[in-house]
Every structure is written in C-alpha cells, then in structure tokens.
Amino acid sequence: MIKDRIRMASLHEKIMSPEAAASFIEDNMTVATSGFTPSGYPKAIPLAMAKRAEKEPFGITLITGASVGDELDGALTKTGVLKRRFPYQTNNASRDGINNGSVCYQDMHLSHVTQFIEYGFFGNIDVAIIEAIAITEEGNIIPTTSVGISPQAVKEADMVLIEINTTQSMALEGVHDIYMTEKPPFRKPIPIVGPGDRIGTPYIECDPKKIVGIVECDITDKVRPLGPIDEDSKKISAHIIEFLKEEVKAGRLPENLLPLQSGVGSVANAVLGGLVDSEFENLTCYTEVIQDSMFDLIDAGKVKVASGTSFTPSEEGLKRLNDNMEHYAKYCVLRPMEISNHPEVARRLGVIALNTAIEFDIYGHVNSTNIMGSRMMNGIGGSGDFTRNAYLSFFTTVSTAKNGDISSIVPFVSHVDHTEHDVEVFVTEQGLADVRGLCPRERARKIIENCAHPDFKEMLFDYLNRAEQGKYSHEPHLMDESHSWHHRFLTTGSMKVK
Secondary structure, rough: OHHHHOHHHHHHHHHHHHHHHHOOOOOEOOOOOOOOOOOOOOHHHHHHHHHHOOOOOOOOEEEEEOOOOOHHHHHHHHHHOOOOOOOEOOHHHHHHHHHHOEEEEEEOOHHHHHHHHOOOOOOOOOEEEEEEEEEEEOOOEEOOOEEOOOOHHHOOOOEEEEEEEOOOOOHHOOHHHHHHOOOOOOOOOOOOOOOOOOOOOOOOOOHHHHHHEEEEEEOOOOEEEEEEEEHHHHHHHHHHHHHHHHHHHOOOOOOOOOOEEEEEOOHEEEEEEEHHHHOOEEEEEHHHHHHHHHHHHHHHHEEEEEEOOEEOOHHHHHHHHOOOHHHHOEEEEEEEEEOOHHHHHHHHHHEEEEOOEEEEEEOOOOEOOOOOOOEEEEOOOOHHHHHHOOOOEEEEOOOEEEOEEEEEEOOOOOOOOOOOOOOEEEEEEEEEEEEOOOHHHHHHHHHHHHHHOHHHHHHHHHHHHHHOOOOOOOOOHHHHHHHHHHHHHHHHOOOOOO
C-alpha cells in the first residue's frame, strides 16, 4: 500500500493520479527531476505529461542529474514537450532532437549544475518531480536508486511532485547521505576525508507545504544493457592493471591503490571488472556510477566501500541488486551529485580517474562528446570533474571504429572536451602511453607508437614528421591536413588510404 510508505499521515490527501499531477506542469515551465543515468527517475508523471501533450501541446525546460530513461527524455521529446535540456543525456530521441535543432541543449560539467540551480542561472525552478521509496514522518523524501540533483531541486522548486515507486526496495533506506553546501562566501569545507565518510542525512529535507501531489508508480528503472567484456576491453584493463602494479612498485601508489572513479558504459565497466582477478585488495571507490563490475568486486571481497550518486546496473545487475540490496547497501553510499562529483573532494582523496573517449589526438586532447565535431552523442558528464582533479587521469578507447575504417587516434581531435593538460595516461587495446613529463612532440610519438592501430601508425607518423618541418616545433600541426583527416571519412567512408 502506498500509504504505508507515506509516514506523514496528513500527506495522504495529496495522493492523486499521474494525470492530475501532470496538470501542475504548464507551458514554458522549468522542471527539475530526480534521476542519474536510467536510475531513480520519475516515470508515471512524465508519461502522463506526454499523453496530455498529444491533445494540448506545451513545452518545458528539463534539468536532471544526468541521463534518464525513455519514459522521461524519450516520451517528452517524441511529443514535443522537451524544448530545452540540461546537462547530459543518452536517449536516442533526445539525441536526435539535439542534433536536428528541435531541442536546445547545453552540455555541462555535472559538478556545475547544482550551483546553476541555486544561483538561478537556469531561471526559476517551477516544479521538482522526485522518485522516492518513502516519505518520512516529517515530510522528508527518501530517494531510490539515485540522488543526482534531487536535494537542490526540492530546495529551490516552487512545487514538489513525488512518485512513490513501489518496485524499488525499501532496503535502500539508509544508503543515502544527503549533504548540501552553502553559497559563497559562507561555504565551508566538505568534511569528507575518506570515500565512506557519512556527513549528512539519509533523506532529502522537504517542506511538506511544497508537496502538491504524490503518485504511486510501479514502473521499474529501464536500465541499459552492458556489453559483454570483449577481448579489446580485457586488453585495455590488463594494460591499466599492469601500469598500476608498476606504480605501486615504484612507491607512487599504496598497495590498495587510491579511490577509483570509473565512467559510464560497457568499456568503463569492463576496465573496472578486470580488477576482480587482480592482486589488488581493500579497494575503495569514489565515483558517480556504481555498475555491475562494482558488485563483482564487492562479492569478491575486493572493495571496502563504494561511494557514488547512483546505482547504474544492467538489467541482470538490477535484479541482482534488488535481490541482494541489504548486502550491497552495507558497502555503498549514494550522495548528491554536488558531492559525488565535487572537484575539491576528488583532489583531496587522490582519485584515480578512468574514463572513455570517442577519440584522442596525438598530443593528448580528448573528444568525449561530439562525433566528427558536430554530432552530439551524450555529453561530457562527470568525466571533466574527475579528470582535471585526479591523482591519475586515464582515458581509454578501442583504437579503431566503424569496423576498422576510422582511427580513434587522430592528428587533431574534431572537438576538445579534455585538454592535453588534464590527462596523464592513454590506453587502447594496442597499449598504454604514460605521457607524464613529456613535451608535446614526445607525447605524440608515444601515443602513436603505443596506442594507435597498426593500420594507421604510418599515416600518423607521416603527419607528425611533416608537421615538424614547419616553422614552430613546440606542438607542430599541419592545420589544413588535420581537418582533412576527418574530411577523408566524410567523403570516402574511411580514413584508410585506398
């Protein structure tokens, strides 16, 4: 019974249908929701909004923690409701809308979003829609499988709508650690000195007077499948593990490493999963997403604590998580995105950042968002928050794409998300390039030699050698040719010499 999960009896009168809740959303409103990856996002109310829009067109600005499920991004895009989107997405429909111009999109560092909300940079937050497992006796909200921007959304919104999702395990209660910072000049240091430190409350504080509607929902998180750990991913993981072992041997890392951060997706999951069979033990994680490989590490007795802002499992991983929630909750902490992705905390803890790239160039610039410089894939997400502030920053990618027709290592990336100043280690299935302490020309040779696919090495070295004949030698480029490198694929369908 939904009333059993609403412990403040006076709120029972706020229970309503999704359609009634959706009626609070008006044209041109700004709506902030829970959700970080397809976890813990509202579902019933957005679907009702989309259905209403079929007869009564309207549009909104949507702000979430990160990507969300199809019931939110997809349904609202397909019905024309989604007009402006922040800060990250992975939905096919919303991606198409962004790329065809029907959805205005600003890609953002995730650690910046909550401050934008609190300072009013997005304008007024009209409505917050939050998925919860329960509401406390005081009217506070207990989130589900993610936290994201939910605390700031609740704090700043004029109205709050809550979806009580009865498919979400009540064993989630207690896994959250909700802490928010003050505005400058009153902001204090965040008192986290270890990944497992709890510094806040297990619920989101909420003024009950803000709650205008409560909806029961029985729709599960529509999590995405994670690809199998293929041979290329295993090789990438093996290169990283061997490198970390050498760092320990050299005295630059402790035997249990430093807190690990891993990005979203199959390659990131596979890289972290490689640690299961490694010699490393007593690991800690300070990251944004807790994926299947983290459950493997916990079950193998390798991880002491994993801190993030969401559980982001596969379909199989979600069942595993729900069936064993009490077990995994002992090792996991879910924090607001402001804290999980906070650059100062990442720097203090000495995070080892492992993220994935679309492409990187011979000098160490990374493109993680735009195909051929213009077609948005997902967004920068939290990779920048961790990369620039990590003790060690890794970027990984398979060395080729499009069945080997495209090199993922190029002379000059078509879009820059992470500069050469931010990344220390580049890894493909071909090998690993540690570029610490190297000048640009030295970096280029090491990246080409160690990371590029053999089919493209000669072309890349030829480019570098000719560029070095120019007037300036620090970071030489043939500007016309660096752009024609990508033009080669657009005109012929392949980067290879025919």
